[in-house]
Amino acid sequence: MREKALSTSMLQVTGVSESGLRIDSPVPLPEAYEFCFASDIFQSLGITTPQVRVVSCEPSSLSEGLYTLKLDFIALSTHDLQSVRQWLHSHKKASA
Secondary structure, three states, X not given: OOOOOOOOOOOXXXXXXOOEEEEEEOOOOOOOOEEEOOOOHHHHHOOOOOEEEEEXXXXXXXXXXXXXXXXXXXXXXXXXXHHHHHHXXXXXXXXX
């Protein structure tokens, strides 16, 4: 028998772009792995919880025992993409 299950790990979002996220994870994930990624950052971005795909997974250069994962959004809606762009634009101005 196979059933879906939920696994919880503490992950840290370290970067946001129009195409996806960069995170630090204590668990390596294989490339092309797809999952639903829940985080409070999506409320800040003003988007619904997205599906993501692992593009790369490498040992973290900053912290031993962690992995840096690049995640691409899967099928982000036009509205959600626009919200991400607005958030990025406002944070680019704030850091300038």
